[in-house]
Amino acid sequence: MRLLPLTTMAALTSLGALAALAACGPSTAPQTGPAATVAVADALCRPTPNGRHATACYVTLTANTDDRLVSVSSPRGDRVEIHESKLENGMMVMTELRAGQPLPAGQKVELKPGGNHIMLLGLTEPLATGQTVDLTLSFANAPAVEVTAPVAHPPVEGAN
Numbered sequence: 001m002r003l004l005p006l007t008t009m010a011a012l013t014s015l016g017a018l019a020a021l022a023a024c025g026p027s028t029a030p031q032t033g034p035a036a037t038v039a040v041a042d043a044l045c046r047p048t049p050n051g052r053h054a055t056a057c058y059v060t061l062t063a064n065t066d067d068r069l070v071s072v073s074s075p076r077g078d079r080v081e082i083h084e085s086k087l088e089n090g091m092m093v094m095t096e097l098r099a100g101q102p103l104p105a106g107q108k109v110e111l112k113p114g115g116n117h118i119m120l121l122g123l124t125e126p127l128a129t130g131q132t133v134d135l136t137l138s139f140a141n142a143p144a145v146e147v148t149a150p151v152a153h154p155p156v157e158g159a160n
Helices: 006-023
Strands: 038-045 054-063 067-073 077-088 091-096 101-103 108-111 117-123 132-139 145-150
Touching: 038 132, 054 067, 054 101, 054 132, 054 145, 067 077, 101 108
Parallel strands: 038 145
Antiparallel strands: 038 054, 054 108, 054 117, 067 101, 067 132, 077 091, 077 117, 132 145
């Protein structure tokens, strides 16, 4: 029987330990269930009168799994925020949803006038009816979605 030098034995022991750890690691098997996706519909941004540097944009989102709209970007403004509108002390108040907009699986979430919406701030130039605005919507799980929103006045609810 031949004895191995101590350094060779230490190396073999280390390799054995690494192999054992690798066998206990996370599985690389494919995930079960559908990949996260978000369908985007009815995108629209309000026109701005001259001198205004902000406007609201609206969109309907439907996620196939629980997700969250975490940010929006656009080359037409310095920044874009997701806002919540709520009534406080008889006044409508807008605040940024810093954690984003929840998107429950299978439910349409409307970002609409008088409710939660997207605020396009620091516009590079006024928006006129007939133009378009490119928006990139980023989600917690689903891939980002790029949408081109027409600039127009939103339809009045209840008007036919």
